[in-house]
Each structure stands twice: as C-alpha cells, then as structure tokens.
Amino acid sequence: MMAPATADALHRWLETEAAARDRSDHTVTAYRADLVAFLQFIAAHWGEPVPPAALARLRQADMRAFAASERGRGLGARSLARRMSGVRSFLRWISDREGLDLSAALSTRSPKYSRSLPRPLTPLQAQDTLDRVADHATPWVGARDLAVLTLLWGSGLRISEALALEGADWPFPEGLIIRGKGGRERQVPVLPVARDAIATYLRLCPWGHRTDAPLFRGIRGGRLTASAVEAAMRQARAAIGLPASATPHALRHSFATHLLSAGGDLRTIQELLGHASLSTTQVYTGVDDARLMAVYRAAHPRG
Structure with a gap:
C-alpha cells in the first residue's frame, strides 16, 4: 500500500x-x-x-x-x-x-544501453511500398492507404497525427499545422504528390468529403485506425520482400534520413518532426554514417 x-x-x-x-x-x-x-x-x-x-x-x-x-x-x-x-x-x-x-x-546512475538506430526504407523501397499499397482490390481503399502513407513519407507525420486529421482540414494550406506530442504545434509542408493522392482518395471514397467527419475513413465510415494502416503496410512488405521493420513509422524515419542525405540541417529536421530535443533528431546522423560506412566497405578495394 x-x-x-x-x-x-x-x-x-x-x-x-x-x-x-x-x-x-x-x-x-x-x-x-x-x-x-x-x-x-x-x-x-x-x-x-x-x-x-x-x-x-x-x-x-x-x-x-x-x-x-x-x-x-x-x-x-x-x-x-x-x-x-x-x-x-x-x-x-x-x-x-x-x-x-x-x-x-x-546520484544513482541509470543502466547503460545501446540506442538502436532507426531503420528507414530506401527511396526505392518506399516508392515500391506505396505502389503496392495502392494496388488494392477495392480502389478507394488503395487510394486511401496510398494517401496516408504518402503523408508519412512526404511530411514526416506520425501515424496518429495523420489519422487525427479532420475533413475540415482539407484542402490543406501550403503549410499544414500539426499538433503533436505534448500538444506541441509545428508547421509541415505538404508535397503536391500528397495533395493529389488525398484528392484522388476523396473522389473515390464512398462517403466523399465532409467537414464534420474524419478525413481518413475506415471501411464502415468511421475514423481510420492505425491497425488498418499497419495491416496494409504488412501485406505490402510481404509482397515485395521487405523486413518486418518496414512499418508506417519507418516512413517517418525515411522522411528524416532522406532529407539529411540531401543536405537538410538537423535543426530544420527537428522542427519538421516535432522533436522537443535536438538529441532525439541526432540519431538520424548515425543512420547516415552507418549507410556511408556500408557503401565504403562495399566499394573500397580493400574492404
């Protein structure tokens, strides 16, 4: 007691x-x-x-x-x-x-542990995943899943943030305001390809677009669940031979690492991801370094 x-x-x-x-x-x-x-x-x-x-x-x-x-x-x-x-x-x-x-x-010290690195998808793997998810027997479901995953990869959203979007949020402004962990707000860009994917989904969705309803709908018309998106990703990765680490959250990791590889600075990536601490974002430099070393070992004549 x-x-x-x-x-x-x-x-x-x-x-x-x-x-x-x-x-x-x-x-x-x-x-x-x-x-x-x-x-x-x-x-x-x-x-x-x-x-x-x-x-x-x-x-x-x-x-x-x-x-x-x-x-x-x-x-x-x-x-x-x-x-x-x-x-x-x-x-x-x-x-x-x-x-x-x-x-x-x-004064007691915490146990030491090795922080595991995020496991992002390569750009080709991410694109193959999106292509596979879109190829669904029910066209509007495939369009919906494609739209959600494109937002995760293109804007770095958490799955919960994407699924919390309301019909009133559409059409998106140039910079979408997202309320993330701890109630922190951030502005994220929305790529034209993501806008197009959402517009296609709404055109095919049997419930259409309503400002008083969730933006992303489940099969019965309610709010789409994370488990449904995870199931779509699981089927896609099985079909194209990706590992179990290829989850919806891995697309958020991919957003960060692909920006970093293209020359994005950590502070900007921190703001886009909504991390409270820069140390959380710095883990992606380890991914980039690990990838660089893998390329070096494979290419160097004495590797």
Whole structure:
C-alpha cells in the first residue's frame, strides 16, 4: 500500500508535469506506472508504508535493489533507464517541495544501453511500398492507404497525427499545422504528390468529403485506425520482400534520413518532426554514417 500523503504527492507531481511541462497523456500515464512500481517496491522492501518524509532514507542500495527487481521481471535496459529517469524526476520535485536531502538516491546512475538506430526504407523501397499499397482490390481503399502513407513519407507525420486529421482540414494550406506530442504545434509542408493522392482518395471514397467527419475513413465510415494502416503496410512488405521493420513509422524515419542525405540541417529536421530535443533528431546522423560506412566497405578495394 502507498501512504496517502505519498499518493497525493504523486498526483500533484503528475499534474505539474502535465501542466507546467506540457507532457502528453501517454507520458503522464507512463510516469504514473513508473512511480507506482517504485513506491510499492520501496514499501515492500522496507516493510512499511513510505510517507514523503521517509524518502529521505533512500540510499543507492535501495535504488539498485529496485533496478535489480525490475530487471528480474524482464524489463530491458532501455525501459529501465526510462523508468529510473521518471523516478529521479519525481524525487527531485519532492526534494524541493518537502525540503528533503535526496542526493544519495539521485546520484544513482541509470543502466547503460545501446540506442538502436532507426531503420528507414530506401527511396526505392518506399516508392515500391506505396505502389503496392495502392494496388488494392477495392480502389478507394488503395487510394486511401496510398494517401496516408504518402503523408508519412512526404511530411514526416506520425501515424496518429495523420489519422487525427479532420475533413475540415482539407484542402490543406501550403503549410499544414500539426499538433503533436505534448500538444506541441509545428508547421509541415505538404508535397503536391500528397495533395493529389488525398484528392484522388476523396473522389473515390464512398462517403466523399465532409467537414464534420474524419478525413481518413475506415471501411464502415468511421475514423481510420492505425491497425488498418499497419495491416496494409504488412501485406505490402510481404509482397515485395521487405523486413518486418518496414512499418508506417519507418516512413517517418525515411522522411528524416532522406532529407539529411540531401543536405537538410538537423535543426530544420527537428522542427519538421516535432522533436522537443535536438538529441532525439541526432540519431538520424548515425543512420547516415552507418549507410556511408556500408557503401565504403562495399566499394573500397580493400574492404
């Protein structure tokens, strides 16, 4: 059981994260799960409820015991690092709020992990995928899936952002305003080929274009789901022999890496993707470097 005062402190911290730091609902939910797991573990570890003042007793040994318990339950290094980051954020906040010295707990290092590189499609693979998706037994469905995936590749949208578009958003202005993670707004360009694909889809769609309905419709007329788009991508990649990493999100990765390869600067790509931190965008330089080295090893006479 969590001490009532600690549960109240956790609730207040989550409210602060959501309001002052503009965290998304998904992030707040993840933080809640992280802290509930931590506080329940400490209560069981100490054999008693943990009111806020008792957190001053936390030592590195307690933090390491929690980390070991989480790893024992099968949590990976990357997920554990994220969980420990959330725990430290809460401890810093409650340290300031309650005037506690939590320096011992806060000095505990997170586990190291190798950050995996995004796995984008090559321009040819992306085009082959779009061509295959468009070749559907029901023409309007193929046109719809082509329009959605063209937006992901051409504008770097997340699948959730594309599917959240409303009929009132069409026709698109030259720069489309997208509300992404954490409520952050950004402006993205929409290529003529994407506009044409959406116009074709709306012309063929049995429900047509309505300003009071979703832009992208499912088979029964409701809002198109991410799972339906993922299924279309899965069928396309199977047909043309692409790996399982060829997902709708891989087209967003492709947007970034293709821009970088063409000379785009990281700051601009960061803004187009809606990343809060440049460090998130910098992972694409690793993809570009890895591709360059692969070409070098294949081409060099002593490779």
